[in-house]
Amino acid sequence: MPHGLWRAAARRLRGDRIACMALALIAAIALLASFAPLLTPWSYDSLDWQHLAQPPGTTAAHWFGTDRLGRDLFVRTLLGIRLSLLISLAASALSVGIGLTWGALAGFAGGRTDEWMMRFVDVLYSLPYLFIVIILSTLLGRGSIGVLLLAIGAIGWLTTARIVHGQTLALKERGFVEAARATGLTGPAILLRHIVPNLAGTVVVYATLTVPQMILFESFLSFLGLGVQEPHASLGNLINAGAQEMESAPWMLLTPAIFLVLLLVCLNALGDGLRDALDPRER
Amino acid sequence: MLSAMACVMPSIPASVEAPPGVVPPLLELTGLTVRYATPAGPVTVSREVSLEVAPGECLGIVGESGAGKSQTFLAALGLLAANGRVSGSARFDGTELLSLSPRALDRIRGAGIGMVFQDPMTSLTPHLTVGDQLIEVIMRHRRLGRAAARRRALELLVHVQLTDAARRMQQYSHELSGGMRQRVMIAIALSGEPRLLIADEPTTALDVTVQAQILALLAALKREHAMAMVLITHDFGAVAGVADRVAVMRAGSVVEVGTAAQVLTAPREAYTRELLAATQPLAPCAPPARRGAPTLILEGVAVDFAVGRGWLRRRGRLSALRDVSLELAAGESLGVVGESGGGKSTLARAVLSLRRPSRGRVVWMGRELTQLPPADLRALRGELQMIFQDPLGSLDPRMTVGEIVAEPLAVHRLQLPRAARRAAVAAQLERVELPPALIDRYPHELSGGECQRVGIARAMIVEPKLLVCDEPVSALDGPTQRQIVALLERLRRESGVSLILVSHNLALVQRLCDRVLVLYLGRMMELAPAGVLGGAPRHPYTRELLAAVPLADPGLQPGRLRLTRPGEPPSPLEPPSGCVYRTRCPHALERCATEVPAWEDAGAGERVACHRWRELL
Numbered sequence: 086m087p088h089g090l091w092r093a094a095a096r097r098l099r100g101d102r103i104a105c106m107a108l109a110l111i112a113a114i115a116l117l118a119s120f121a122p123l124l125t126p127w128s129y130d131s132l133d134w135q136h137l138a139q140p141p142g143t144t145a146a147h148w149f150g151t152d153r154l155g156r157d158l159f160v161r162t163l164l165g166i167r168l169s170l171l172i173s174l175a176a177s178a179l180s181v182g183i184g185l186t187w188g189a190l191a192g193f194a195g196g197r198t199d200e201w202m203m204r205f206v207d208v209l210y211s212l213p214y215l216f217i218v219i220i221l222s223t224l225l226g227r228g229s230i231g232v233l234l235l236a237i238g239a240i241g242w243l244t245t246a247r248i249v250h251g252q253t254l255a256l257k258e259r260g261f262v263e264a265a266r267a268t269g270l271t272g273p274a275i276l277l278r279h280i281v282p283n284l285a286g287t288v289v290v291y292a293t294l295t296v297p298q299m300i301l302f303e304s305f306l307s308f309l310g311l312g313v314q315e316p317h318a319s320l321g322n323l324i325n326a327g328a329q330e331m332e333s334a335p336w337m338l339l340t341p342a343i344f345l346v347l348l349l350v351c352l353n354a355l356g357d358g359l360r361d362a363l364d365p366r367e368r
Numbered sequence: 369m370l371s372a373m374a375c376v377m378p379s380i381p382a383s384v385e386a387p388p389g390v391v392p393p394l395l396e397l398t399g400l401t402v403r404y405a406t407p408a409g410p411v412t413v414s415r416e417v418s419l420e421v422a423p424g425e426c427l428g429i430v431g432e433s434g435a436g437k438s439q440t441f442l443a444a445l446g447l448l449a450a451n452g453r454v455s456g457s458a459r460f461d462g463t464e465l466l467s468l469s470p471r472a473l474d475r476i477r478g479a480g481i482g483m484v485f486q487d488p489m490t491s492l493t494p495h496l497t498v499g500d501q502l503i504e505v506i507m508r509h510r511r512l513g514r515a516a517a518r519r520r521a522l523e524l525l526v527h528v529q530l531t532d533a534a535r536r537m538q539q540y541s542h543e544l545s546g547g548m549r550q551r552v553m554i555a556i557a558l559s560g561e562p563r564l565l566i567a568d569e570p571t572t573a574l575d576v577t578v579q580a581q582i583l584a585l586l587a588a589l590k591r592e593h594a595m596a597m598v599l600i601t602h603d604f605g606a607v608a609g610v611a612d613r614v615a616v617m618r619a620g621s622v623v624e625v626g627t628a629a630q631v632l633t634a635p636r637e638a639y640t641r642e643l644l645a646a647t648q649p650l651a652p653c654a655p656p657a658r659r660g661a662p663t664l665i666l667e668g669v670a671v672d673f674a675v676g677r678g679w680l681r682r683r684g685r686l687s688a689l690r691d692v693s694l695e696l697a698a699g700e701s702l703g704v705v706g707e708s709g710g711g712k713s714t715l716a717r718a719v720l721s722l723r724r725p726s727r728g729r730v731v732w733m734g735r736e737l738t739q740l741p742p743a744d745l746r747a748l749r750g751e752l753q754m755i756f757q758d759p760l761g762s763l764d765p766r767m768t769v770g771e772i773v774a775e776p777l778a779v780h781r782l783q784l785p786r787a788a789r790r791a792a793v794a795a796q797l798e799r800v801e802l803p804p805a806l807i808d809r810y811p812h813e814l815s816g817g818e819c820q821r822v823g824i825a826r827a828m829i830v831e832p833k834l835l836v837c838d839e840p841v842s843a844l845d846g847p848t849q850r851q852i853v854a855l856l857e858r859l860r861r862e863s864g865v866s867l868i869l870v871s872h873n874l875a876l877v878q879r880l881c882d883r884v885l886v887l888y889l890g891r892m893m894e895l896a897p898a899g900v901l902g903g904a905p906r907h908p909y910t911r912e913l914l915a916a917v918p919l920a921d922p923g924l925q926p927g928r929l930r931l932t933r934p935g936e937p938p939s940p941l942e943p944p945s946g947c948v949y950r951t952r953c954p955h956a957l958e959r960c961a962t963e964v965p966a967w968e969d970a971g972a973g974e975r976v977a978c979h980r981w982r983e984l985l
Contacts, residue, residue, distance in 0.1 A: 260756050260761035260762035261763055261765075263722065263756070264762045264763070264823070266722060267720060267722060267754040268749060268753075268779060268826070269748075269780060270746075271746065278764075282764075282766040283765065285766075
């Protein structure tokens with residue numbers, strides 16, 4: 086649907102050079118990650134006994150070098166990016182979905198309901214989430230991507246819910262919501278037709294800024310050995326493996342680390358650009 | 369002693385002629401042009417403005433919003449935004465301001481020129497007490513010690529007739545009313561003993577009664593201190609009582625300059641005449657009182673708000689509306705007037721059950737809205753529609769004009785096919801005189817007047833039987849106000865809709881309404897036919913309201929300003945006993961403090977709540 090405000094936002098975003106560059110880089114990395122297995126004969130777990138722990142540039146066959154087991158680091162890094170991106174996107178979608186629903190319902194309902202729903206969020210906030218993740222993954226089996234998603238998503242939605250809740254409270258007092266009530270719309274109709282569309286800008290911006298947080302969180306869990314397990318690769322466990330060889334084979338650490346930093350910087354820059362584009366007043 | 373200020377003022381004849389031009393002007397603008405660099409290219413907000421202000425003279429600057437009135441004077445004082453550029457000359461007491469260093473300019477601002485802005489809330493620092501802010505400015509400008517500065521601050525606050533000045537020194541700006549804040553701003557502006565005071569829309573955000581008080585204060589300051597003044601306003605009524613000369617601005621240029629008497633009574637320019645016409649009291653159209661059976665009945669309606677929410681805090685009760693009873697016939701229109709905080713908007717919302725009354729009954733066509741299940745109430749909302757104060761804010765920013773106007777159809781005319789809906793929307797846009805091309809636009813692309821027309825189209829598309837308008841034009845410019853009033857009048861005539869019009873603008877209410885209800889602190893003071901109320905009000909409060917309306921007549925207005933009485937409504941949390949108006953009433957007796965006046969029938973469809981209305985006739 087062509088929408089004036091979105092069009093204007095897209096125009097402003099195009100004028101933001103940093104955000105555009107970030108978007109282009111993210112797209113390039115994502116494309117590369119998607120088609121990585123087609124570019125080399127290696128797969129993530131194939132071993133090359135001729136080339137163990139080779140630095141990049143020494144053999145034509147392995148562009149980013151190999152690890153101690155002779156696995157190709159190019160393919161492993163790109164597949165790691167793919168997995169990290171997928172997990173973080175899914176976790177962001179999950180947390181935004183739950184957070185939006187929870188926050189908007191609580192804010193719109195108001196009164197006692199609101200009080201209880203938001204106190205529940207406060208309680209969850211105060212639990213030490215790392216312990217929960219550890220307990221969850223021990224109970225349900227380490228390395229299950231489902232558990233990882235659940236763990237990350239279950240933490241992420243709390244902040245979204247708070248932000249959406251605050252926005253909903255502000256929107257509820259706006260004139261057009263009262264106008265909708267005076268028109269005779271039901272509560273759910275007002276929520277869906279007037280509140281949620283006006284939350285969209287905030288939520289889009291927040292979701293964009295959530296993705297890098299989720300990547301970081303996933304990497305963190307994998308680094309601790311709670312996330313993605315060998316032989317599968319994610320940015321986190323690649324960095325973990327690389328860190329152990331840091332002194333003898335620094336490229337094993339640097340390759341995934343450089344990509345992680347690049348992705349985080351680009352995603353944050355894009356989020357900032359989107360925020361400015363969607364609401365130029367908050368600059 | 370303070371409350372007597374209005375009476376002790378020397379009674380100099382009102383329309384003193386402007387001093388002849390032998391004295392050199394205090395402020396002299398020559399060919400002042402202000403441009404802003406914007407992404408869309410340079411925008412000229414003020415072009416070739418040449419004006420002068422003599423010592424002790426008050427120059428009124430009148431024009432619509434966007435005429436460049438404020439920008440011209442901000443530019444002269446070096447207060448433009450970063451992308452503003454100014455050319456020409458601005459001389460204050462012989463010194464060229466435009467080429468002055470920021471530090472030298474700082475000295476002139478404050479010590480030579482004081483400024484008062486429209487919104488005193490944003491001009492005062494929230495975390496400092498009123499006294500500390502004033503003391504800080506005094507110490508800076510006058511190089512006084514703290515104790516001396518404190519004494520001076522108190523003097524100044526007394527001077528600007530702030531009630532209870534010693535206690536107010538200890539309060540923060542949010543604890544004061546708008547009128548009190550504006551007095552504090554004036555005191556700050558006066559603290560450097562400036563020779564010129566620039567007041568930019570100083571009364572626009574205030575109630576009509578407080579507006580009159582502030583204007584009277586400005587007039588007294590000018591008279592007693594021979595202080596020169598520039599009064600920037602969109603309202604001819606505001607300049608009539610204070611200004612010696614008046615300049616009319618339009619689109620960045622000065623259209624006409626002359627003495628107040630000449631510009632206001634014999635304007636040379638067509639544009640001035642057009643603006644002046646907008647200030648003339650509107651002739652009541654007064655249709656014959658065709659009063660049939662009442663369609664809307666209010667019985668003892670009261671609305672309370674709980675204040676001090678929380679688990680541990682004490683819960684207070686604010687009585688926003690109390691014991692309101694009235695009847696409205698089909699096709700009749702009722703105006704509701706009073707100062708802000710008087711319960712006008714609460715009444716509008718109680719009528720529509722947008723805010724359920726705490727007590728009392730609202731009966732619409734024999735059905736008691738206060739008892740109706742929510743679904744039935746929603747179904748009835750097709751007959752009861754509303755127009756809001758904030759034209760832009762009442763439209764969903766993510767919807768097109770077409771979607772906004774069609775929304776009531778989706779609730780009340782479900783069976784209407786899509787094509788018919790679009791046709792109905794187009795017909796409504798034509799009815800409110802909006803070009804059909806606007807149907808796919810978004811609210812932020814429209815002007816204030818256009819937004820309000822969209823709001824009216826949205827309300828009228830379901831052909832309501834009662835239209836409640838909450839301050840429908842107060843956010844709009846003079847000429848736009850007139851157009852919207854004319855539109856409402858036409859719609860009322862064509863559709864026979866009943867109207868409840870909430871407004872602080874008595875002239876507007878008299879034009880559009882058959883009867884007028886006066887509210888004070890949520891209580892009914894007087895209910896009378898519009899013509900009678902304008903001519904011979906019975907309640908002292910109604911008289912005070914009428915006396916405060918600024919008239920664009922330089923012969924009458926200065927005298928009226930001098931009769932302005934001090935006082936603001938008390939807190940609705942602790943309303944006075946007996947008659948709530950007694951604390952401001954010049955005729956109050958002991959009895960008024962003990963007995964609540966009855967809602968007496970004064971004959972000829974009039975009702976009044978005053979113990980002494982018979983004697984005061």
